[in-house]
Amino acid sequence: MSSIRRRTLTLIIGLLLAGLAVLSVFNLHDSNHEIAEVYDAQLAQNARMLQGVMRMPLASRQHAELYRAFNTALGEAVPHGDGHPYERKIAFQVWNPSGDVLVHTASAPSFSTPPTQPGFSDVVDLNNRHWRAFLLEDQQNGLRIWVGERDDVRADLVDRIVRHTLWPNVIGSLLLAAMVWLAIGWGLKPLTNMAAALRARHGGSLEPLQLTPLPNELEPMQAALNRMLAQIQEVLGRERRFIADAAHEMRTPLAVLRVHAQNLQEAGTEQQRRESLAFLIAGVDRTSRLVNQLLTMARLEPKANAPLLQRLDLSETVRNSLVQLTPWLLSKHLELAFDVSAQPFPVLADAAAIDIALNNLISNAATFSPEHGVITVQLSHADGFCHLSVEDQGPGIDEADRERLFERFYSRGNAQGAGLGLTIVATIATRLGGRITLANRADGGLRATLSIPTARQATSPPG
Numbered sequence: 001m002s003s004i005r006r007r008t009l010t011l012i013i014g015l016l017l018a019g020l021a022v023l024s025v026f027n028l029h030d031s032n033h034e035i036a037e038v039y040d041a042q043l044a045q046n047a048r049m050l051q052g053v054m055r056m057p058l059a060s061r062q063h064a065e066l067y068r069a070f071n072t073a074l075g076e077a078v079p080h081g082d083g084h085p086y087e088r089k090i091a092f093q094v095w096n097p098s099g100d101v102l103v104h105t106a107s108a109p110s111f112s113t114p115p116t117q118p119g120f121s122d123v124v125d126l127n128n129r130h131w132r133a134f135l136l137e138d139q140q141n142g143l144r145i146w147v148g149e150r151d152d153v154r155a156d157l158v159d160r161i162v163r164h165t166l167w168p169n170v171i172g173s174l175l176l177a178a179m180v181w182l183a184i185g186w187g188l189k190p191l192t193n194m195a196a197a198l199r200a201r202h203g204g205s206l207e208p209l210q211l212t213p214l215p216n217e218l219e220p221m222q223a224a225l226n227r228m229l230a231q232i233q234e235v236l237g238r239e240r241r242f243i244a245d246a247a248h249e250m251r252t253p254l255a256v257l258r259v260h261a262q263n264l265q266e267a268g269t270e271q272q273r274r275e276s277l278a279f280l281i282a283g284v285d286r287t288s289r290l291v292n293q294l295l296t297m298a299r300l301e302p303k304a305n306a307p308l309l310q311r312l313d314l315s316e317t318v319r320n321s322l323v324q325l326t327p328w329l330l331s332k333h334l335e336l337a338f339d340v341s342a343q344p345f346p347v348l349a350d351a352a353a354i355d356i357a358l359n360n361l362i363s364n365a366a367t368f369s370p371e372h373g374v375i376t377v378q379l380s381h382a383d384g385f386c387h388l389s390v391e392d393q394g395p396g397i398d399e400a401d402r403e404r405l406f407e408r409f410y411s412r413g414n415a416q417g418a419g420l421g422l423t424i425v426a427t428i429a430t431r432l433g434g435r436i437t438l439a440n441r442a443d444g445g446l447r448a449t450l451s452i453p454t455a456r457q458a459t460s461p462p463g
Contacts, residue, residue: 024166035154040132043120044136091108095146096143114144120134121133131151311347314452318340341379356428362375362390365391397440
């Protein structure tokens with residue numbers, strides 16, 4: 001793509017030349033019209049001046065001498081003499097009532113018969129020359145006075161006017177183009193400075209731009225670049241946190257796996273090998289769960305690019321998730337109860353996020369539930385929220401640990417846990433504009449409740 005300066009200059013000069021062409025056409029038309037008017041007026045005036053001379057009260061002999069003097073004087077006009085070169089292109093003729101020529105210039109065209117139509121007319125003589133003429137009839141003396149002018153006089157004058165006007169316009173347009181080029185360059189100097197500042201920055205520099213002074217047109221660009229740099233910083237920060245968390249949490253499981261592998265290698269009996277292999281498999285499972293939880297946390301990091309929330313029925317989404325979880329719970333000798341009314345539970349949410357949250361809540365409940373225990377999932381409406389509760393029959397929680405359970409990698413009473421389950425649920429709750437609460441049940445066990453605003457209330461997270 002061409003530069004902004006070149007595109008702008010091309011547009012400006014194009015419009016300037018187009019406007020100049022239109023003005024030149026109008027000027028040419030107006031010049032032709034005005035020149036024709038002036039020259040026609042001169043023809044009429046010359047004819048009337050000649051009429052005045054011809055009306056002088058003289059005797060017949062004196063009139064004849066006057067005519068001879070006219071013809072002699074007019075015949076002295078030569079193309080390259082002391083006169084003007086246009087002089088032979090202007091002609092006079094006077095006829096008497098009998099059609100005889102009384103006065104005429106040497107350059108006057110020849111007529112087979114005197115013209116009879118008074119006023120202005122265009123005439124073509126026997127030499128194929130075009131004349132603009134004016135015929136004046138003198139009724140008092142019976143004279144016809146004809147004054148003519150060759151068309152090339154007017155055409156030559158128009159050509160001179162056009163040349164004298166066009167060349168200054170062309171030269172002025174070129175000078176104007178050069179000045180516009182320099183002016184556009186000066187106007188784009190702040191943009192050039194911004195580009196130079198960006199090129200001069202270190203490749204890893206993410207500090208916001210602080211270019212001052214800055215034109216109003218470039219302030220939105222600088223603000224957009226700073227927002228983008230801030231977003232990049234946030235993304236890189238999340239990546240660094242993920243790498244740090246993963247490195248921190250994977251160090252111990254990998255060390256444990258190495259110990260189990262060494263024990264398996266050094267086992268002297270079949271019983272020892274089986275025990276070491278069981279420990280190794282359990283350690284691999286724990287590491288796999290940790291990796292999955294870490295990846296889930298990375299996807300659910302707040303302010304990350306989340307999928308667009310859509311209106312859905314929470315009861316249907318929960319029911320579909322429970323269908324997938326039921327076989328796993330039965331394999332752990334646990335029962336599942338789903339308590340929900342027939343009314344709809346409309347929310348603005350992401351079905352995948354709801355599924356992840358429910359999986360983590362039920363996984364926690366299954367971890368702390370006794371064998372043959374019952375895990376109850378409930379849905380209810382209250383205070384403009386849809387409340388999704390998961391209850392277990394485990395030991396519950398200590399009040400002192402309530403808030404810490406939402407911290408990353410804090411795991412209480414579960415040596416196989418990664419300490420990320422409730423953190424993931426809290427992250428999902430924040431994204432959906434809701435909240436997660438934990439409470440001990442009166443008859444034992446823990447109730448974890450995910451509250452999501454109903455569809456008509458889902459506008460902003462609760463304070």
